[in-house]
Structure formats: C-alpha cells, structure tokens
Amino acid sequence: SGCGKSTLARCLNGLVPHTLPAHMSGRVVVNGRVTHASTVAELSTSVGMVFQNPRTQLFNLTVADEVAFGPRNLGLDAPEVARRVEWALEATGIAPLHTRSIRALSGGEQQRLAIAGVLAMGLRVLVLDEPTASLDVQGTRQVMQTLARLNADGVTIVIIEHRLGEVASLARRTVLMDG
Numbered sequence: 789s790g791c792g793k794s795t796l797a798r799c800l801n802g803l804v805p806h807t808l809p810a811h812m813s814g815r816v817v818v819n820g821r822v823t824h825a826s827t828v829a830e831l832s833t834s835v836g837m838v839f840q841n842p843r844t845q846l847f848n849l850t851v852a853d854e855v856a857f858g859p860r861n862l863g864l865d866a867p868e869v870a871r872r873v874e875w876a877l878e879a880t881g882i883a884p885l886h887t888r889s890i891r892a893l894s895g896g897e898q899q900r901l902a903i904a905g906v907l908a909m910g911l912r913v914l915v916l917d918e919p920t921a922s923l924d925v926q927g928t929r930q931v932m933q934t935l936a937r938l939n940a941d942g943v944t945i946v947i948i949e950h951r952l953g954e955v956a957s958l959a960r961r962t963v964l965m966d967g
Contacts, residue, residue, distance in 0.1 A: 851886050903934060
C-alpha cells in the first residue's frame, strides 16, 4: 500500500500529468503513444481504465444504457452502438442483465459492467486498479474469468492489485512495486 500503484494506473491513461498534475521523469508509452504528449481524449481511444470502486464510473439507469454511453459519445451510429453493446455484454458475461437497474447489481456485476463500458469503446488496452478490492470470492472469480476471456481474445490487460493470489494465474508478467 502507498507505493504508487494507482498513480501508475493514472499515468497509463494520461490522467497524470494532464488532469492530476505531477512531476514526471522519463516517459510512459501506451499502445505507441507517449502519454504526456497526447491528450486524455486521444489516449481514451487506446486505453481504458476501471477504477477501484466501479460505482464511481457508473451513472446511467440501466446496464445497456451504461455500456452504450461511451460509443454514443464517440458519435457512432445506432447499429454500431448496438453491436458494441451486445459484444461487450457477452464478453463480460452480463448480457442477461441488460435491462437491469445498475443500482440492483452486486459488486462483481458492477465491476463487470464497468469493464463492459470500457470495452464497448473498442479499446485494446484495459487497466484495472484493484479490481478485486470490494468483491467476495464469487465476484472475484467472475471478474477473473471475464479478464481471462478478454485476454485470450487479444485485449492487453494491466491489473494493479495487492491481493496477488486472485490474479497470479492470469499474469504473464509481474512487476513488484515497493517503496
């Protein structure tokens, strides 16, 4: 705790230094883009982030509306938005919940909804900041299964976590931050 994991996550999507001012040395490159030389909007087309508390990212009334929000804001036409919503809901295993109120979701369902919302943007890099922090064993298992499927489909996943047991089986590379 306190070693900068969440700060690193915010560097990957450009929130640091563009939105959260910070002194940076070196450079961060994600998907070929130097983050300090790209705007947050430009980076948002490459890398998506799911924050530690998914409720802070959810603000629509229903699951389907939440997932459609990003693609609609990209200016995509209705058939493309619908295609992306359907794909993201299927990819995260929450398609049966598409009409449900987001307030009626469990913690694991909210986490998968936040992931679906990011995926619907068409991103190939997904950063998750402590995705298992508020989940029970079943919710953790569901989220890890979702992430394994997405990674198998070619999505690059960066998980920032201090509960390593739950995510170790997914890791191809592990970086330990200390101090």
